[in-house]
Amino acid sequence: MTPRQFRKPIEHRDPASPRGEPVSLEHQRGELEIADALKIIPLGGLEEVGRNMTVFEYKGDIVIVDVGLQFPEEDMPGIDYIIPNIEYLKGKEKQIQGIIITHGHLDHIGAVSHLAPKLGNPPIYATALSRGIILKRHDDFPSAGPLNIHVVQKTDSLTLGHFKVQFFHVNHNIPDSVGIALHTPEGLVVHTGDFKFDHSPIGDEPADLARIVQLCSEDGGVLALLSDSTNAEVPGYTISERQVQESLDEIIKQAEGRVIAATFGSLISRIQQLINIAEKYGRKLAIDGYSMRTNVEIARELGFLKVRKETIIPIGEAHRHSPEKMIIACTGAQGEGDAVLMRIAHREHKFIHIQKGDSVIFSSSVVPGNERSVSALKDILMYQGAKIFHSKLMDVHASGHAQVEDLKLMLNLVKPKHLIPIHGNHFMLRMHGEIAESVGMLQDHVLILTNGQAAIFKDGKAYLSKKRVPTNYVMVDGLGIGDVGSVVLRDRQVMAQDGIFVIISTIDTGTGKLKGNPDIISRGFVYLRESQQLLSDVRKRVRAIVEGSTAKEHTLNTVYLKDEIRNKMGQFLFSRTERRPMVIPVIIEV
């Protein structure tokens, strides 16, 4: 048993400079200002999983790869998500030749609607499915104006200023994912996007190894590889989606009742697997959960799902089919409070309640931080008689990210001179660096960057910038972008811990006396009905403070008086409760 007592402090933790102290970086071989060089500047994605956005710059021309969001950390209550900081690009809007999108996941496209307008609406290039998902999401931003977005084929070649861009197909757990070959005057740079190799994928082609080899042999080889580090700590190869399908097949074949398969809303290939199995065993498939329904619709329209017309039925019709003829695909495998599976478990779903004989498949990994929610959810489902299958017990999920051996394969295909590990925490990047060394790369040729730090290439040599461009968090909360800062967050945290205690004193300026009793507004501190004595003691003490102060001073010093009330009542409340609510004194003069 182990405690989970404290949250992290709420400042944006810049790991290179925790709490503002200067900390030396290992590689400090150059300046951001080297002229006529190729600069690669990650604005996000190197100290976290998410917020991926990388700037490529040569002689004033800029190409951007991905514009993603990051989900908030635990110490950011109320924050919807975090988007990249584009301060570095301010004033450079006209230099931006294009934004290239690797795939349609939110950590790669989620900030497009916020930032593309601010970047002067540069052309965005995306494969068909990624484009569909971006446009669908953009519907939620009516005031942002239309996007300047173009479909690219994987065989296309774009010329964007000094850059030439080509694509290669990779596997990931969303179809139509690509890696990028970026031809620059300084040499060829390859960006993998998120990737894995799957030699027997479902609803997708295997990653195009031949094209990777062919592209990488151009321009005299690859100057630098930017490669996905998410699974750099996970040994072995990722399992194939074929194996996942076989596990799902086995479960569903043997299931005597309904099968409910919960997974990520964007996991189109999992839906394809369920379609294949449904059609094999004569079951219908109903899909529920906004993000999943939306993604399935887009994928279906664009031909990324192979499905007979009669297979997919609306969730509202599921009850018309006998349980052994139904599969339900839904969101909520992470125990999210409002997602479909949670509503089913709590018998709040309009159409689906758990019944004995149901099989529930958690067809996903558990995202760090969600373990307790998922455990509780499994329990609730089991209590109601469901059989539970999850990825610890069977291969009902495959990660979308290359593991150690896959990373080696990519390195051996690309044979880059330099590696810039991307997508992951710093220690994942380091692990990726060690993997590169294990396949023969020189330690010096592994460039571990921080967000905002530039890798600079000039005449075949690599430099790391000493300076870093701004990358601090830009938080989105409702309609506000970047307006919630540490003050607001800290207040939320304090109120979450011990509540708020507002003391309103109405003072007659003529007499210096309180008019009536002080009003007290308390929320999240104590249960008021059972705390009448405490409130009455507070009122008495506030009266004494006010009248003592006005008697002594002969005039009303509200600043002093507020401080007195805040300090003394804060101490008093702590002595009585050992809680520290936010105490806010209000003086109303009449």
Next chain:
Amino acid sequence: MTPRQFRKPIEHRDPASPRGEPVSLEHQRGELEIADALKIIPLGGLEEVGRNMTVFEYKGDIVIVDVGLQFPEEDMPGIDYIIPNIEYLKGKEKQIQGIIITHGHLDHIGAVSHLAPKLGNPPIYATALSRGIILKRHDDFPSAGPLNIHVVQKTDSLTLGHFKVQFFHVNHNIPDSVGIALHTPEGLVVHTGDFKFDHSPIGDEPADLARIVQLCSEDGGVLALLSDSTNAEVPGYTISERQVQESLDEIIKQAEGRVIAATFGSLISRIQQLINIAEKYGRKLAIDGYSMRTNVEIARELGFLKVRKETIIPIGEAHRHSPEKMIIACTGAQGEGDAVLMRIAHREHKFIHIQKGDSVIFSSSVVPGNERSVSALKDILMYQGAKIFHSKLMDVHASGHAQVEDLKLMLNLVKPKHLIPIHGNHFMLRMHGEIAESVGMLQDHVLILTNGQAAIFKDGKAYLSKKRVPTNYVMVDGLGIGDVGSVVLRDRQVMAQDGIFVIISTIDTGTGKLKGNPDIISRGFVYLRESQQLLSDVRKRVRAIVEGSTAKEHTLNTVYLKDEIRNKMGQFLFSRTERRPMVIPVIIEV
């Protein structure tokens, strides 16, 4: 990339009855009221990890095993911890023959100081180290009065009313842990406590297999085994602490600088390993972190740590020794905000700052929910030049809980007629049940209980109660025990999400007009300095509402007026910000 959008709802989730709906249980074979039977009632520990407390009752005599606490869930901001609900024992204080403690971890002893006084101070029986830890903790409860606590030897035999209690030594990651053989008129019941088997432990003896076999062969065999399910999903055997020591030895032998080993504050055997290695390589060991220092002191006093006098030095003297001569053992391996390792990483520690050449060992597993904090912490340490070792990379930690094969071994040693899996979520208990079936137990003889449900034994037969005794959460927050309920928690959650917005209108009852502008107190909602226009718009609207209402009504209807302000201003703020702060209207009449 996967979202973590929603928190769970804050109600106490009774998995057997989510959101109040009645749900049928699988086993409903009897009533709690069967007379003269042996009843085993878990008050906690069966729907969570933590809050372990089990009641054994026979003809009015009661014996309790463990009185532990549970750490709060994510949706319980500000809560310190949760203790068992003892409503069932009210009025039965005189029947309690004793409380038996299996080991000194907080999830087994943490509620003793709160609850023993309320249970009429029954005698508590604990091994020497567990007793030492309970007494030390009890110092923090000066008003609770002294505990009636007794040391037991593992060879002791206690007669407690109808019960006879014997002990057997098990391994866990704290020394002096015991399992319990409880002889009852209905048969022998065995309770493992938390356990693992370690055939080559450090600073401890191997679990006493011979004694388990011998005890379990008495009374014609074991009627029921209550056994630890924490690792019922983890295949294989737990690794030996010897292996952990070898991994630590290897790291420390090769470390050119200082070694900082972070682990749980109660992990005494890990400290013994570090002592052994320190003495082997001529290093000094400094210990930091309140819980770790306290536990080491108690263990040392009681002879549970073998250490030369000169090996352990105060943390304040660590800088006097050259780095390659130092090991620092500290708390904070979970990324807890206030623990030692976090302070070291953020250069806030009084004596220890990370320097190049330091090796930091995360000698622990990562507790679910802490992954992101731990990742961030590793990054910060790495940036400052530390080498990082953790249990994914090397065997620097062993779990304290039996894995699948160990559980089979326990079942085969004890050969119980019935198994009651304890300690874990419901799905872990089920897994444990499946393990029992795999070694030949009849499915019918696996009793999966929920908290508060009784297993009843009479004439060799087992029944499960239909009724459940109360087990809902009792939350401790500061000095308050059980006073924070769903109202207070919900308020904390709402304020954490979008803050609070208090609108104070001072109304002249003579004229029905506002005196001056409404006062607004806003916290955690928007950054006030940049929201003057919004506040001004609110004030205008509030004035219109107040004066419209008083003009229309000719008299001040404060209830109506407050509702109007709350609803209209709530909507207005949402329309402007898409945030929903808690809006609190206050009317002051003068």
